[in-house]
Structure formats: structure tokens, C-alpha cells
Amino acid sequence: MSHFPNKYHAFICTQRRPDGHPRGCCTSKGGGQPLFNRLAEKVTEMNLWEKGVSVASSSCLGFCKFGPLMVVYPEGIWYKAETVEDIDEIVSSHFANDTPVERLIVTPSKA
């Protein structure tokens, strides 16, 4: 059992729900596709694919109230990333320098 071939595999929720939906969605909270686009752009720009950093957009990650959400495996670190600056900091600090961004970490729970 190994987490290779990826050192970090990050997923950003790009789920969209209709306006007024009781759960809302990461997109309506300012997250979603634009943040994923930035994430992919930054990872490419810093040449991190070659260092084992993989990123993808995903459907709902659950825990909507903690969003906009990103999860990073295999560590299982969850981020509430709301701006492109947040994304840039996660890429530079966590993915390029192995230092998670504490101020953005959330701990989702079902309760």
C-alpha cells in the first residue's frame, strides 16, 4: 500500500448547486472552478507536476459548511481556500516546501 505515484494529490470542489439550495456549494462561496484553474496554473508555472504534485477538480467533497474546500492526500489535510492568494500560498508553502498553511486548515466533521 503506497501513496505513490503522487507526493501530493489535491482536489478542489467545483460542485455547483442552484441558487437557494439549502447546502449551498463551494462555487457559491467564492470557490470552485476559478480557484481550480489558478491551482493548476500555479502548479504548472512552478513545474511541480514533475515533483509529484497532482491536482484535480472534483464533485462535492462533503462537509459543505466548511467550504470552499480543498483536500490534500495522502496526508488528508483539508483547506478552506477562498482566494487566489490562498491558493498561491498553499502551492508555494505546502506543495513546493512541504510546509502546510496552518491558517487555512480546517477540520471537517459530520457533527
Place this chain on the structure above:
Amino acid sequence: MSHFPNKYHAFICTQRRPDGHPRGCCTSKGGGQPLFNRLAEKVTEMNLWEKGVSVASSSCLGFCKFGPLMVVYPEGIWYKAETVEDIDEIVSSHFANDTPVERLIVTPSKA
């Protein structure tokens, strides 16, 4: 660092690329949205959400030639799941009984 709140977090690629694209896509190989729909249905049917099994669809997971792909974190087990029967077996054996389905495991690499 913990992988909670999910015991298993599975992502299935539902990327679509145009016909004739050199990389193809998991959808063109028989995977994609229908398999994700089945995965979500089966997990719901077996009441596994409550046991910490979360599933999502995702954009490209890389390693297209090994697809149609599913990855299960935090273990980092990769599956080539091609049919609804494959999906059902992964859910019943791996997610419900903690026994990965060896015959469907692949080991993607960049080489």
C-alpha cells in the same frame, strides 16, 4: 496530520476529451460518469457514508493510459475499474470489508 474524517475517499475520473484526442480519456474507455453514478448509488445503498466512505467524481487523475481510473485515499490504491460489476466488487470488498480487490489494482507511473 490525519486522514479523518474519511476512512476511504475515492475519486473516479469523469474527464471527457474530444474524440480522437491523443490521450483519450477515461470516459472514452468505458469509465466516467456512469461508473461514478453506480459508485455513489452502491455506497448509499450499503449505507457506507455513515461509516466514513466518501466518493467523488474528478477531472483527470493523470496516468490516462491506465484508465478508466479510480484512486482511493488515504491508502493511495489505484484501480482500473471498467464495469459496474468492478465498482460493486470494490465497494463490497474494499470499502465495506477492508479488503482491496487485487485483480483490479494498477500501479500508475510516469514512465
